[in-house]
Amino acid sequence: MTAPHEPASRGWTGAVRRRAVAALPPDKLLPDTQPAYMASWIYVFGVLTLSSLVVVLATGGVLALKGPAWWHVSDAGKYVNSLHLWSVELFMFFMVIHLWGKFFMAAWRGRRALTWITGVVCFLTSIGTAFTGYLVQQNFDSQWIAGQAKDGLNSVGIGAFFNVLDFGQMLMWHIVLLPFVLGLLTAWHILLVRLRGIVPPIGAADPAHGSPAASAPLPAEGEAP
Amino acid sequence: MAVTGMPRGHALAAPVDLNGTGHYVHWGVIQLSVANLVVIGVMVVVFVLALLLPFPGGRR
Numbered sequence: 001m002t003a004p005h006e007p008a009s010r011g012w013t014g015a016v017r018r019r020a021v022a023a024l025p026p027d028k029l030l031p032d033t034q035p036a037y038m039a040s041w042i043y044v045f046g047v048l049t050l051s052s053l054v055v056v057l058a059t060g061g062v063l064a065l066k067g068p069a070w071w072h073v074s075d076a077g078k079y080v081n082s083l084h085l086w087s088v089e090l091f092m093f094f095m096v097i098h099l100w101g102k103f104f105m106a107a108w109r110g111r112r113a114l115t116w117i118t119g120v121v122c123f124l125t126s127i128g129t130a131f132t133g134y135l136v137q138q139n140f141d142s143q144w145i146a147g148q149a150k151d152g153l154n155s156v157g158i159g160a161f162f163n164v165l166d167f168g169q170m171l172m173w174h175i176v177l178l179p180f181v182l183g184l185l186t187a188w189h190i191l192l193v194r195l196r197g198i199v200p201p202i203g204a205a206d207p208a209h210g211s212p213a214a215s216a217p218l219p220a221e222g223e224a225p
Numbered sequence: 226m227a228v229t230g231m232p233r234g235h236a237l238a239a240p241v242d243l244n245g246t247g248h249y250v251h252w253g254v255i256q257l258s259v260a261n262l263v264v265i266g267v268m269v270v271v272f273v274l275a276l277l278l279p280f281p282g283g284r285r
């Protein structure tokens with residue numbers, strides 16, 4: 001940050017830094033207190049999803065480093081392979097409950113539409129990443145899934161550039177392109193959550209603005225707000 | 226302690242035999258495996274519990 005007596009830098013790096021610090025000061029980026037309405041288990045599922053994603057990425061990284069001869073044959077390899085699968089299962093499990101919770105509390109209220117949209121796109125990207133993961137298992141299951149999926153994808157014209165029978169292409173989608181996009185979207189989603197704050201329950205005051213949430217029911221005529 | 230008369234793999238086997246063919250339920254054009262249906266049911270149960278169970282320290 002620039003000291004009060006120091007002239008502001010005119011370079012683009014200084015401008016970006018000033019905007020970033022103004023939008024997300026450290027106490028907002030890493031808060032140590034949360035609104036009282038967050039004392040509910042339903043608010044835990046976002047961070048459970050994120051924790052599962054960390055395990056998914058870490059185990060996937062180990063699998064990429066050691067290679068298929070390791071994960072198909074050795075005990076340690078099979079164990080890490082199973083960790084990768086089951087952390088994905090938990091990731092999708094927690095993400096769906098997170099999605100239900102946010103849907104029923106209309107979490108797009110209070111200028112949070114982009115937070116909701118990035119979450120939805122994260123969900124869709126995760127389905128694609130899981131799908132390509134099933135395609136690169138190198139077993140009869142992956143052959144069956146690829147054989148079935150090609151007909152559906154060809155029927156809508158996607159097969160021309162997304163060939164589920166091409167193992168190399170599916171592996172690259174699974175370990176490079178989709179995790180990269182999912183990582184970026186997740187980081188964006190979390191920064192938006194920090195920027196706009198956690199959505200309050202319907203009708204409760206938003207601590208960020210000190211007013212009832214955007215879609216809270218308006219008081220009836222003559223009724224005190 | 227070794228379990229006598231029972232192979233190690235059997236002692237650690239899943240409570241449901243997963244080596245056979247899968248079980249499916251059908252509603253018209255919708256076909257769903259029982260395994261996926263169980264997972265969806267567990268998700269609904271966990272969702273309801275998350276709404277109903279008190280959060281530790283939440284009453285302060």
